[in-house]
Amino acid sequence: MKGDLIFHQTMTPFWLEAHASYIDSFRTTTNEQITFNAGSTKHALLLKVPMIPPGVFRHSTPLTIQITVANDVGIGGKEESDNRYGISDGTNFMGFHIPDKASYVNRPPCYGVEGPSGSSLLQLSYINRASPRPTDKFFPGQFVITLKMDERWGSCYTVHDGGYTNSGIFSSRLVPSKGLTLEVYKDEAVERVGIKYIKVAIMEDA
Secondary structure, eight states: OOSEEEEEEEEOHHHHHHHOSEEOSSEEEOSSOEEEOOOSOTTBEEEEEEEEOTTSSOTTOOEEEEEEEEEOHHHHHHSOOOEEEEEEOSSEEEEEEEOOGGGGGTSOSOEEEEEEOSSBOOSOEEESTTOOOOSOOSOOSEEEEEEETTTTEEEEEEOGGGOEEEEEEOSSOOOGGGOEEEEEEESSTTOOEEEEEEEEEEEEOO
């Protein structure tokens, strides 16, 4: 990524415990990972981490955001674990859906998702959900998400087939002047996810 680095943080389990403005109560935390267990709400918000406060950027400031997520392969490879990682301006959410291995039968390993930000992501829309699927079917331990704020464009990358990318255009555009927050949601209430770390870098494009 080119431009000025505005925000950079590796969010480890106990860092998330200390800095998240919201964190789901159905969880266990160790040095290795934070595990969100089965809860009571469908499409529940799991994590909310403020990154850029309101007023720092103009509404049209061109930004590139990169999110690297390291997940527990054992959970994603064997259990129900469909999750969404992305950015919110307090009104709208844009990011990517990362399904579990069982979903690879008819879904790619990552694809776009957007909807109104809140305590759950109920009114969601998927982007490029029917994209071609890679030949490899293992659940990878890491996903890389890139969001171009001013272009309403995003992509996700995995190591499948030596490098798999799925990209798309979002219908909504986030407003950076309202502030930016990392948000993580899950799909069904019964699902679990193990997060080893989340690394976020925000660049103001030159």
